[in-house]
Amino acid sequence: MTAVLLVTGATGTVGQHVVAALADRDVAVRSGVRDPETASTELADAGDVVKFDFAKPETWGDALADVDGVFLMRPPAVSEADVNSFVDAADRVGVNHVVYLSTLGAEKNVIIPHHRIEKHIMGTDITYTLLRASFFMQNLLEVHRADIVEHDELFVPAGSGKTSFIDARDISEAAAVVLIEPDHANRAYDLTGPEALDYGAVATTFSEVLGRSITYPNPSLLAFSRRMYQRGTPLGFIALLCGIYTTARLGLAARVTEDSYLLLGRSPRTVRAFIEDHADAFRGDSRPDRTLP
Numbered sequence: 001m002t003a004v005l006l007v008t009g010a011t012g013t014v015g016q017h018v019v020a021a022l023a024d025r026d027v028a029v030r031s032g033v034r035d036p037e038t039a040s041t042e043l044a045d046a047g048d049v050v051k052f053d054f055a056k057p058e059t060w061g062d063a064l065a066d067v068d069g070v071f072l073m074r075p076p077a078v079s080e081a082d083v084n085s086f087v088d089a090a091d092r093v094g095v096n097h098v099v100y101l102s103t104l105g106a107e108k109n110v111i112i113p114h115h116r117i118e119k120h121i122m123g124t125d126i127t128y129t130l131l132r133a134s135f136f137m138q139n140l141l142e143v144h145r146a147d148i149v150e151h152d153e154l155f156v157p158a159g160s161g162k163t164s165f166i167d168a169r170d171i172s173e174a175a176a177v178v179l180i181e182p183d184h185a186n187r188a189y190d191l192t193g194p195e196a197l198d199y200g201a202v203a204t205t206f207s208e209v210l211g212r213s214i215t216y217p218n219p220s221l222l223a224f225s226r227r228m229y230q231r232g233t234p235l236g237f238i239a240l241l242c243g244i245y246t247t248a249r250l251g252l253a254a255r256v257t258e259d260s261y262l263l264l265g266r267s268p269r270t271v272r273a274f275i276e277d278h279a280d281a282f283r284g285d286s287r288p289d290r291t292l293p
């Protein structure tokens, strides 16, 4: 029987690249998705595609059959209790290794679900690797593209705080490394990009790459919330973003570590490289593509 690696969130920003990175390494991959039919057509190299839903335990048995390792992420709308129950199920069927996508600082921040999910995983018999990731560069594309395309503005309420942005593609590659190599048992890695930038510097980089002026108006939390609300963004998501940008405003998102370099064996991608890779989407020439290069 071939051991299989299960990827949860396989259609998501990080998961889709974890699947691709594992497929590149000739590993048996299983993509756990809520809609297998759509995912099979949209995901390149999705491997074995099975129905999987954190909220539907009846889908867990098939997803976990013969699984040796799991890439585990918590979709923002899924309860921590459902994630923890799934971890317990994985433990019961003998899964050896869970790689959990967490967030930078989760070990100290007791109010966020990642903190408690990490602890829950550590309390099982499963070997774990925690990937505590900084702020994804992909948020610039998936959340803030409209401000850049329509208003020539980077409209986030982060003050002059710096952020150690990381490209989700680098997180995915690091996840593939720790899933496959044997040396990462019961360890945590703080995954950041190579530098911490404030949003003024990010706007300058946008201007240089796109060849037109992109400004950072440094909006208040209220002005930001109002614009997002007018765009139809759900209130819960606006509140989540305000929390994240307040963290950056307070200077708590600026830590740069060597861990990405350690796992990737190269420097992680810069913000400039990310903008260059997606320049067409930021110019408004194409829709943001979930299947990024």
Ligand SMILES: NC(=O)c1ccc[n+]([C@@H]2O[C@H](COP(=O)([O-])OP(=O)(O)OC[C@H]3O[C@@H](n4cnc5c(N)ncnc54)[C@H](OP(=O)(O)O)[C@@H]3O)[C@@H](O)[C@H]2O)c1
Binding pocket: 008, 009, 010, 011, 012, 013, 014, 015, 033, 034, 035, 052, 053, 054, 055, 073, 074, 075, 076, 077, 078, 101, 102, 103, 104, 133, 134, 135, 136, 139
């Ligand atoms: N964004 C950041 O800057 C950042 C930084 C650090 C950590 N994180 C953490 O990263 C995680 C998000 O990762 P991501 O951005 O790759 O995800 P994402 O792009 O938001 O995608 C969510 C994924 O979850 C799947 N999903 C949704 N509901 C599900 C359910 N009930 N059962 C099973 N799968 C379900 C979705 O699949 P379908 O909809 O196709 O079914 C999709 O694949 C969060 O835990 C977040 O806290 C984010």
